[in-house]
Amino acid sequence: MSLNKINWQIWFGFILSVFAFASYPLIFAGWPVTRDFPWANLLLFAFAAIILFAGVRRAFRPEKGRLAKAGAVVSVVLSTLVLGLFVMIAFVSARWLPPSTGAPQIGSRAPEFSLSDTAGQKTTLAHLLTTPIQTQSSDTPVRPRGVLLIFYRGYW
């Protein structure tokens, strides 16, 4: 079967949709410029839509059979579901966060804690604020001017 006989647009359009979805966490989330607003992924979805549109037009020509038309519809439906899932994950469920109105504000005292590091060793905020920092440029460790506390969801 030559490439001309296969409606590659219908399949490639779907595959591109899946790539547009998966490339967000796997690739584009690595840089703030493409993560904070997923324009790169939306662009990929737009390309997928254009290709799928061409594929649908091709599948719905009068000489094409029911199987071709059904395949085109399935591909479009699945691709739309993938887009829907992407919009859900990137824009909607990512905002389902607790209000955290009780979080310490600027000017207040940072609550102390005692937690284990990767070696299982306990450390405290006071310790982290006072232990000198070793920099590459200086032989003497520098006195910390502050700690950047990053709370994150976890590794999964």
Added chain:
Amino acid sequence: MRGIENNLEKLYEAGIRPVAISVDRPGDTLEMAGKARLSFPLLSDPDLDAIRRYDLVHTGAGIDGTDIARPAEFLIDAGGTIRWVNVTENYWVRARPEQVLEAARSLE
């Protein structure tokens, strides 16, 4: 946190020590530090002690419906006072290293 790691030397030069906290246990944080190549401290808060004190508990958001931390960043000065806060509205949008370095300029 890749951005923080990439700018680690700049942050250290500014006297800022990044420290990350999650519910992950030391075994998991060690694995993450290795795979993601993170060299700053990753602290374990499986009982959500610190997470609760900072009011960042996200009930049921973890795998198997466990409680985890919602993402947030705090810049704390040497005296223990909060000087900059970023409680993100979207967990894909995190504090950029440039923002932190800018905020760090006002610290003594």
